[in-house]
Amino acid sequence: MPLPIVAWFRRDLRLSDHPALVEAAKTGRPIIPLYILEDDEKNSWADGAASKWWLHQSLEALSKSLEQLGGRLYLRRGSPQKVLTDVIQSSGAKSLYWSRCYEPYAINRDKSIKSFFVEAHFDVKSFNSNLLFEPWEIQTADGSPYRVFTPYWKSCLKLWNDRRPLLSQYPMTFYEGNLSSDILESWALCPQKKWADGFKDMWCPGETGAQDRLNDFISNRLKSYVHDRDKPGLDGTSRLSPHLHWGEISPIAVITAIESAMASDSTLKEGGEKFLSELGWREFSHHLLYYFPTLPEQNFQSKFDHFEWQSDEKDFLEKWQRGKTGYPIVDAGMRELWKTGWMHNRVRMIVASFLTKHLRIHWRRGEEWFWDTLVDADLAHNAASWQWVAGSGAD
Ligand SMILES: Cc1cc2nc3c(=O)[nH]c(=O)nc-3n(C[C@H](O)[C@H](O)[C@H](O)COP(=O)(O)OP(=O)(O)OC[C@H]3O[C@@H](n4cnc5c(N)ncnc54)[C@H](O)[C@@H]3O)c2cc1C
Known part of the structure; x- marks a missing residue:
């Protein structure tokens, strides 16, 4: 039997335009979709209460999507290195794929996990799933990081056509052996108090919710985005931010849809360009955090x-x-x-x-x-x- 590949989901909770999944699927080997809930103590920026609420709903949605394809999402809690070691030993997997994260804690964690498994002769691959350009791809002429948005974004626009193309989904086969999985509810991610009850009225976490939100934005708000985005009394923006944060939709998929709408309707051009530059701020923040990892704690100036x-x-x-x-x-x-x-x-x-x-x-x-x-x-x-x-x- 071909050896399985572990697809470690993190902030890429989707199935479409997912480089790690596409690469895993191309091998024809069975995939083990895995999400690991880390213990909060290790990370001084462990997810907050609202994020945990979102995560619960998003994992539920991802599980359902995988089940529809004949797979399942394995849920485990604990230190990622220990969990991965256990999953690999129990399943006989020899490969481990994931999408890169760019926060200081995640970079250090992933570096150490990668070297641990590479030294043990495993095939470990990581991919860019969540940014148009990775932080280190954009630099000033002297190789230093940008500190100001406008020149940063101009550099991005020069490389615009070189960005990763939108990937089409690939047929996947899934691991069918015996592996234990936690019950999502046992993680108690949703707050005990009724505080988050109202969230469900506004949000539909998960890949389908993200796609619906994007379609709705393009059909109803993109044209007037430039004028309406600064008016708090109007529902004039995309509200894609949590979906993008959790990787339920890729920025490439968003941009491809926006560019295609702009190409077919010239009245969307102004709104589309403004919206794309907002995604630029998203990229710029990651660039800053990567080069100035103390940004969340210390004054940049x-x-x-x-x-x-x-x-x-x-x-x-x-x-x-x-x-x-x-x-x-x-x-x-x-x-x-x-x-x-x-x-x-x-x-x-x-x-x-x-x-x-x-x-x-x-x-x-x-x-x-x-x-x-x-x-x-x-x-x-x-x-x-x-x-x-x-x-x-x-x-
Ligand atoms: C004090 C403060 C704190 C903020 N904290 C966050 C945060 O924790 N998470 C977060 O996603 N955004 C944060 N923002 C940025 C911005 O307010 C939100 O991204 C935006 O309101 C999300 O709504 P939207 O998706 O409808 O935006 P849209 O106007 O539709 O913009 C599209 C996308 O562009 C990105 N974007 C837009 N503005 C910014 C920005 N200034 N910086 C980075 N990305 C941007 C987001 O991914 C957003 O979804 C913060 C802004 C301020 C002033």
Whole structure:
């Protein structure tokens, strides 16, 4: 019997345009789809409560999609190296494929896992599934990282046609041996309190939900995106952020759909170009985090290190968190966040500015609150955006 390949899912919770799965499928060998829930203690930026809620729903959706193809998603909890060793020993797998993550913790973890299995003569391959350009592909003329968005994005646009093409799905066969798997509910990812009950009204986590969201955006909002995206009272943006964060849709798939819509309808050009540059900010944040891994904890501009933040912050911070500052737009945004796990970009800027510049509370307190409550909480975007608003970040 051909030796199976372990496809380790992380933040690539989809089946389409998935380089690791396509490569695994091309070998014709049986695939073991695996998700590992890591213990929180090891990672100082372990997923927050809203992210865990999303993860539960997204894993459920991925499991169903795999079952429809005759496979199943194996769920395991613990140290990835130990779990992978156990799965490999139990199944006889000789290959391990995954999609790359770019956060400092994930990079170190993956490096160590890769060298462990490569030394043991396993076939280990990793792929870019979630970015248009990997952080190290874009550099200034002297080989240093970019610190300013506009020249960074211009460099990306020069390489635009060289980006990875959209991949079509490949027929897969799945491992049929005996492997244990946890029950998703036993992970208790959804909060005990009723706090997240409202999320389901707004979100449909998973690959189908992501695709529906994209189609709806192109049909109904792309044309007016340039004008409507900054109006918090309108539903004028894509709301793709959590889907992109969890890799339920690839940025290549999003761009391919947007470009094709623009090609068939010239009135979508303006909105389409603006939208593509927003995806550029997504790329830029990853570029920054990769080259400046202390971005989530330390000022990007060290001149802010001596800034006198409010030391007695508890009272005001709590009012800000609960949407009880008395400033209507700030309170509306913070309550929207509490109810839906999301906030409009313009309002994120307002509440962040209010916290850091009006209340003079350290940007890290806001970053931490968003980390716990946003369904799209993303280490790179959150840190870069908080620092940008506070004034200590990149331009
Ligand atoms: C203080 C603060 C914190 C933020 N924290 C996060 C976060 O944790 N996760 C997150 O995804 N976004 C974050 N953002 C960026 C932005 O607010 C959201 O990406 C956007 O509101 C998501 O809504 P959308 O998908 O409808 O956006 P759209 O306008 O439809 O944009 C399309 C996509 O482009 C990307 N994008 C847009 N703006 C940005 C940006 N400024 N930085 C990086 N990517 C961007 C997102 O992936 C988004 O889904 C933050 C912004 C601020 C001001």
